[in-house]
Amino acid sequence: MKRIRTRFAPSPTGYMHIGNLRTALYAYLFAKSQGGDFILRIEDTDRARYVADAVDFIERTLAAAKIIPDEGPHHGGAFAPYVQSERMDIYKHYAEELVAKGHAYYEETEQGVAIRQKMPTVGETTFYDVLHGNITIANSELEDQVLLKSDGMPTYNFANVVDDHLMEVSHIIRGTEFITSTPKHVLLYEFFGWELPTFIHLAPVMGKAADGTISKLSKRHGATSFNDLIEAGYLPEAITNYVALLGWSPKNSCQEIFSMDELIKAFSLDGLSKSPAVFDYAKLDWMSGEYFKAMTDTAFAEVADKYLAAFDEPRKVFLASLLKTRVAKLSDIPPMIDFLKTPPPFDIDLFTNKRNKVTPQKSAEILHAAIKILSEVAEWTLEALNDKIAAFVAESGLKVGSVMWPLRIALSMQKVTPGGTTEILYLLGKETSLERLNAALEKLSA
């Protein structure tokens, strides 16, 4: 049986759209699930759109997403070069062959000489797509395509076919936007007498705008490149996992959390969806959270390190334990812990809490007593703090919440905090804690 070989063939734009990443991922998963090869090929035949360093960027992005090419510009391989601008003589040779066979012709314009593919004017061309079945388009719909531009560069339609054949690509996995140009490619294969690869045209990834409109995912939908998402603080594994499920689902399973190895094992073409999928940040957030929750505190502290820099090592790890169940992306962290650095302004209303039977007056009394007890704590550890406060609660005859609420508010000046009173006391340290408690008591008594 023929070896399975797929390819990802981006043009070097310096931007890895989520839709492109998904295409690369599916091509990779399919190849790997079949024990085949995955090729990276750079389609840089448009000189006007060339972006410097874009190849590095693509390679770095794929590496971050753990999509590892077997062959590519910097991965080696038997079919090098893998950059189209370095293969110009090859395209020229095949274009001339087509002219010689009568399937193409020279065209002279002010810009220079180009070569055009001669399309049949009658009949129709049919090709088989794994997802869509047979697709037939009348040849009269096809215009004579430019194969070789006047600058000597091939067009996508030509270079793609030549390279896919030469590189022995068995399965072409790409976006639906190519479905209507596939007959042109099929005709080229026929003109050359080459064996046709298998086509799989993927449905697009859509985005939902604020007003509810759905359209192809683009920048107006927010962060839509792999890099945007990384910068927002999503884990690459989580992004890849989420993207894999956007247009594919496993057979006979409801599993949603997949490592790359598990994806490779579970992947099959018949799990691919032929209708467009809307990118849903809410679900990405959930999935991302699942990854964080599954991490150890130390591992989380490590990935979140730049947000936790202000804390010493034990506190860092402790904060990580509090944060990892509350965070969808790392950039959610600062607003959650800013109060530890600088407390929000005093707000007396926060000291009123019906459920815990707390009023500003009551709070003042509790604070007064608590300050006395806490200032006597010699060893400022979570255990010690817990014990002291528990003893105080028991002795006072108050509800736990009635004691905790005013303390937490006095320390944080906000209604919502990651962790509770004891945790905040510990993170703040004895000195700062007592400072804040006293300041709040002073304002409450005024």
Add this chain to the structure above:
RNA sequence: GGCGCCUUCGUCAAGUGGUUAAGACACCGCCCUCUCACGGCGGGUUCAAGGGUUCGAAUCCCUUAGGCGUCACCA
């Protein structure tokens, strides 16, 4: 506009002639609880419309509508 593709909860989706139409996210409620989370339990909403075929249709056929794509010396 021509041609092509697509259409199951708000979203991702399972489903391939007979199911109470899975599951997940989101949402709502309850429990847990010093807040928020986490965790647990429960809930509502879906086969685009209309015709067929069939004893029986989300599943097959036709029509309509809507969405998307494509008609470049861009990929």
